[in-house]
Amino acid sequence: xxxxxxxxxxxxxxxxxxxxxxxxxxxxxxxxxxxxxxxxxxxxxxxxxxxxxxxxxxxxxxxxxxxxxxxxxxxxxxxxxxxxxxxxxxxxxxxxxxxxxxxxxxxxxxxxxxxxxxxxxxxxxxxxxxxxxxxxxxxxxxxxxxxxxxxxxxxxxxxxxxxxxxxxxxxxxxxxxxxxxxxxxxxxxxxxxxxxxxxxxxxxxxxxxxxxxxxxxxxxxxxxxxxxxxxxxxxxxxxxxxxxxxxxxxxxxxxxxxxxxxxxxxxxxxxxxxxxxxxxxxxxxxxxxxxxxxxxxxxxxxxxxxxxxxxxxxxxxxxxxxxxxxxxxxxxxxxxxxxxxx
Amino acid sequence: xxxxxxxxxxxxxxxxxxxxxxxxxxxxxxxxxxxxxxxxxxxxxxxxxxxxxxxxxxxxxxxxxxxxxxxxxxxxx
Numbered sequence: 050x051x052x053x054x055x056x057x058x059x060x061x062x063x064x065x066x067x068x069x070x071x072x073x074x075x076x077x078x079x080x081x082x083x084x085x086x087x088x089x090x091x092x093x094x095x096x097x098x099x100x101x102x103x104x105x106x107x108x109x110x111x112x113x114x115x116x117x118x119x120x121x122x123x124x125x126x127x128x129x130x131x132x133x134x135x136x137x138x139x140x141x142x143x144x145x146x147x148x149x150x151x152x153x154x155x156x157x158x159x160x161x162x163x164x165x166x167x168x169x170x171x172x173x174x175x176x177x178x179x180x181x182x183x184x185x186x187x188x189x190x191x192x193x194x195x196x197x198x199x200x201x202x203x204x205x206x207x208x209x210x211x212x213x214x215x216x217x218x219x220x221x222x223x224x225x226x227x228x229x230x231x232x233x234x235x236x237x238x239x240x241x242x243x244x245x246x247x248x249x250x251x252x253x254x255x256x257x258x259x260x261x262x263x264x265x266x267x268x269x270x271x272x273x274x275x276x277x278x279x280x281x282x283x284x285x286x287x288x289x290x291x292x293x294x295x296x297x298x299x300x301x302x303x304x305x306x307x308x309x310x311x312x313x314x315x316x317x318x319x320x321x322x323x324x325x326x327x328x329x330x331x332x333x334x335x336x337x338x339x340x341x342x343x344x345x346x347x348x349x350x351x352x353x354x355x356x357x358x359x360x361x362x363x364x365x366x367x368x369x370x371x372x373x374x375x376x377x378x379x380x381x382x383x384x385x386x387x388x389x390x391x
Numbered sequence: 392x393x394x395x396x397x398x399x400x401x402x403x404x405x406x407x408x409x410x411x412x413x414x415x416x417x418x419x420x421x422x423x424x425x426x427x428x429x430x431x432x433x434x435x436x437x438x439x440x441x442x443x444x445x446x447x448x449x450x451x452x453x454x455x456x457x458x459x460x461x462x463x464x465x466x467x468x
Contacts (some may be wrong), residue, residue, distance in 0.1 A: 056422075059415040061430070095437065236432035237411030240454050245413050 061234025063095035065207035069214035084136030090237040117144035127169035155198030188327040211254030229275040258305030266296035269320040277324030283376035350386035393468035394444035
């Protein structure tokens with residue numbers, strides 16, 4: 050007879066995001082939503098379900114397919130005191146609306162000598178693995194993290210998604226909220242059980258700029274972002290069977306970047322693998338490794354990155370699966386590190 | 392005395408099969424009548440499965456299992 054467990058309320062990331070937005074909308078009438086299919090449909094990734102029914106079309110606005118128009122409108126509304134939450138359905142579509150994002154949203158406060166705040170949240174889906182082609186499958190974490198003036202968060206589970214969304218909406222600065230499609234719990238994008246976790250009903254914040262130690266260990270630090278955290282956890286379970294103790298760090302925030310937590314972990318383990326589904330070169334993986342190197346943390350082996358090859362993402366399932374980061378690739382990277390220690 | 396958690400015949404319109412996309416409580420956890428316990432997907436649309444009774448949930452069908460209307464996916468005792 051199994052022991053009866055305590056009462057649980059697990060949520061998918063999609064539901065956690067919708068719940069956080071609804072709670073902020075109830076508290077603050079300045080919060081409103083815009084995007085494509087975020088109204089009656091509830092978002093193609095399920096993260097605005099229930100909001101149209103509760104708040105109506107005045108505060109939950111379905112927009113035409115013009116990211117240029119509605120993201121520009123959101124920047125204007127935010128600069129004028131509103132708190133828009135807008136959805137760029139696929140991060141890959143940034144090309145048509147980037148001027149509003151990086152020249153206005155990110156810089157208005159600085160251009161106005163601090164007299165104007167831009168308290169908006171831009172939520173956008175990332176990641177691939179389900180054959181949606183090179184224009185619907187990218188992560189582009191570093192593209193946003195590289196440009197100053199905006200905060201960037203990327204949760205790996207429902208608890209963090211709810212707390213980060215609350216913190217993002219309340220923050221006076223623009224925040225990019227990047228959610229991985231395969232972690233949404235939407236079925237047709239695959240299911241990651243570890244992303245569906247117990248979530249408190251009450252409001253809470255996960256602070257922007259604070260990483261989490263998801264699993265403690267002493268032999269190697271795996272730093273992950275969204276799907277990379279889950280690949281890291283799977284690799285950790287397999288490596289444990291070989292007697293290797295793995296620490297997994299979930300960055301959660303890309304900007305501000307919690308270098309301190311990463312440094313402390315690598316000081317303890319002396320080995321570092323960074324896992325990111327964004328492209329290999331010029332990315333967050335390089336930033337993390339550079340930060341640890343600059344700080345002079347002694348390492349037992351050269352640090353490794355497990356990231357997406359520098360190629361446009363293939364549509365063909367076999368080719369796409371070949372290119373994606375995985376637990377196996379992390380285990381290979383660890384073996385390579387051990388090889389250099391001989 | 393246990394209650395079967397059946398997929399309601401009126402949860403979606405056609406007779407297509409569904410796939411379980413999430414269990415929102417763990418096997419062996421306590422649930423209250425009316426709690427959302429699982430999500431099912433039919434042709435990219437998600438449907439909510441709610442607990443028909445209060446008690447301890449025993450899961451019979453796992454995430455990614457294909458199920459049909461009327462199937463028993465769990466019991467509550």
